[in-house]
Amino acid sequence: MLQKYDGRRVFTRGIAVKRSIWSFVLAGLLLVPPIDVASAQSSDPRTSKPVATRDMSFRVRAKAALILNMQSGEVLYRKNPMARLSVASITKLMTAVTLMNMNPDLSKRIQISRQDVYRANWTQLKYRERVGVNDLLYAALISSDNVAARVLARVSGLSNKEFVERMNQTAASLGLLNSRFTEPTGLDAGNVSTAVDCAALLWTALQNDVLSEVLTTKEFTYSTNRRVHNIKTTNRLLRGDQPDADLWESVGSKTGYIRKAGYCLVMRARSQSGDDVIAVVLGGISSRTRFADMRRLLNWSLHNIGQQEHIGG
Incomplete structure (x- = not known):
């Protein structure tokens, strides 16, 4: 059974985020x-x-x-x-916030699976590359890599369905009651939110020291077992x-x-x-x-x- 969150607050790497704000x-x-x-x-x-x-x-x-x-x-x-509008890859903010609430091992390296790359649409990552969790956060949030977002969900140890349920639990705990998520990348138009909820979601992500550092980065270089990746922000x-x-x-x-x-x-x-x-x-x-x-x-x-x-x- 999935953990039930306190309806008043969630904790992002030890920082209490009160939805009453x-x-x-x-x-x-x-x-x-x-x-x-x-x-x-x-x-x-x-x-x-x-x-x-x-x-x-x-x-x-x-x-x-x-x-x-x-x-x-x-x-x-x-x-x-x-x-309520489809928000595309802004969904990845909720993916990252949800995972960071679970205190993942950022130094762990994960191998990309066939399922991760299936119909990913946009990615620089390839099947069987091994990538650090911290690097996956940068790839998902800076270059909006869809494979990276899928792997982050898998890092949680939950099934994809369970992780999406956790995303929606997190949204509800934050008071984002007009948001609904269907998968972790934003490729599905069923990921919906509002301008107000999106503002609250970004504010929440920036309360986390790791995510704050990622979200202010313009360019980042990381290495896998196969090659060096240089990624740049999608924000022109x-x-x-x-x-x-x-x-x-x-x-x-x-x-x-x-x-x-x-x-x-x-x-x-x-x-x-x-x-x-x-x-x-x-x-x-x-x-x-x-x-x-x-x-x-x-x-x-x-x-x-x-x-x-x-x-x-």
Whole structure:
């Protein structure tokens, strides 16, 4: 029988993650009216009063989007934040969080099986390669390797069905009640979540020291018994010379794409002044527009956090 989690919290490598932190976000979403992107004002979810801000002179093209101020809990922007959508490889965040809750031996080396590589769609790993568990985390979360995600589920010692059940137990324990997972890679369109839940999932993953290190890595090299692998992040906003480096830096992100999900991205960014946001884009119509939406949302929100002056209290 699978272990039943305490409904109030789960432990990620010894760090208690309380789901109540997201209650103020949900309450705020009920108070904040949909934001008119042509307007020069947004809303304070604590008072439902307008907040002075610079014009948001662009349109978010994704199906759903969200920006949260992590210091205040303010919802800075929302578009269909509670819509249940397929989230593709963002699923791998839940795979990693679920496994890390089980305290795996990160130094253990696992051999890739035929079942692992069957219809994997995207992978650099080959049948009979032996890979360290720590390296599998990097492969799954940086380059979004599907074989790596499958092997991580197998590392748990559970059957695939049992591991998926554990993923859903973990989601429920975290209060991600609008999320449902069907397998560990994100290839199945039945892996669904919301922008709010995706933000909470990334926040949870970043509470773990190991996952936080992985999710902020742009490039990584590891060796198997057969060859050396060099992998790079799938987040193009982090590649090369970042044009927004003077405004913000990423402190964790995950991309996702399958045809039925569209292009997805969840990202935490911090400005040089210490302002901290999590932004989510789900259901983007192309890879280019996904990154364009995210870049504009981050630039807009981090520019305005320090400039906002509450009107009438």
